[in-house]
Amino acid sequence: MIFKKVCVYLQTRGISMSPKDVQMISSVTGHRIIPKHTIVMHQGKIVKKLFFLNEGIVRLFRVHEGSDYTLGLVSANDFISTPLYLLNGELSSCALETLTDIEVLEWSKTDVEAIKKQVSKAYEIEQAIMHRLLSWLQDMQIDAVCLTAEERYQKLLQQQPEVVQTIPLKYIASFLGIHQDSLSRIRKQVIKRPD
Template sequence: MDRLRQRFDLLTSQSDDDWLRFSTIVESVAYQKNDCLIQAGQAEKYIYYIDEGMVRLFLTNNGRDISLDFIFSNDFVSAYSSFLTGQPTAFTVQALSDVQALRFSRTKLLALYDQSHKAERIGRLIAEQAFLRKTSREVQFLTNNAKQRYVQLLEQNPVLVQTIPVRHLASYLGIAPESLSRIRREV
């Protein structure tokens, strides 16, 4: 919980009362490697703060898994569009390692937003960061070739490149694993 509060404090200062209100809606959960936090076809009911571990977001198309994103410790994950709309999600969030997380339900979070301007502000800032991350990825994907995307990923997030299985990393870059191996040799 301390790391989560520190993360919130980076976004905006909050009083002990603000934090106490929020901490009452937080639930601690644990997942083993390969467990799913949510599966495609389900409606998302939670936002997760990953305290330890890493997860991937992926969808399946024509029998192939396509990795959309990877989330590591000290960051948030959710099938957010499903969380907002209550509609089933098209993708799965899966633990790539053992995961310790904190989660908060949609119902309790929305009630807290009605009670606390600070909580609502923190939620908006986290959503804005997720939007900027997604937009940046889309621009990279549309303007760079696979080698450029790999080099940029290597520069921005070497941990991702070192810890994610090649098949997941290749699908994230939109290429075959063999192509990724070739690019790695060239770089």
């Protein structure tokens, strides 16, 4: 069942759904494979879908004054857009680009509205998604202030090794806020250092 990873995601956050609720959500869940280097959410455009990343890696980025800044790197088993923007018809302040081929589950605004009306735990689900997003944003801000680029790289390596092994270094360097040559030096230092 393609919906299984969402169920596991929710269960790890203390939300278990009835078979009826699972069936209802499954009935409105779209499933797609999206190729590498596809923009799935555009900066400055209305958010049209809520996505759950079953497989693959995406980057959250923003273009500002002609420069491209990678704000986050997200790997499988997480939501990659928010119900808040979708339901409120808000413009996205960032964009999402696939860095690998990805497998997503997706819901339109109509789908999410139907879930909110028909699923008993819809409020808890929405709160869990928003809590995860806010925690992620807070962690990113704290890391940017309190950790060096090397420490942030090591944290990325520990928490998301598949990202470090899979995506081009330019995105990792952008995410860390450093130049690629600085990232190369950090990587050499990490390799030389015994565990």
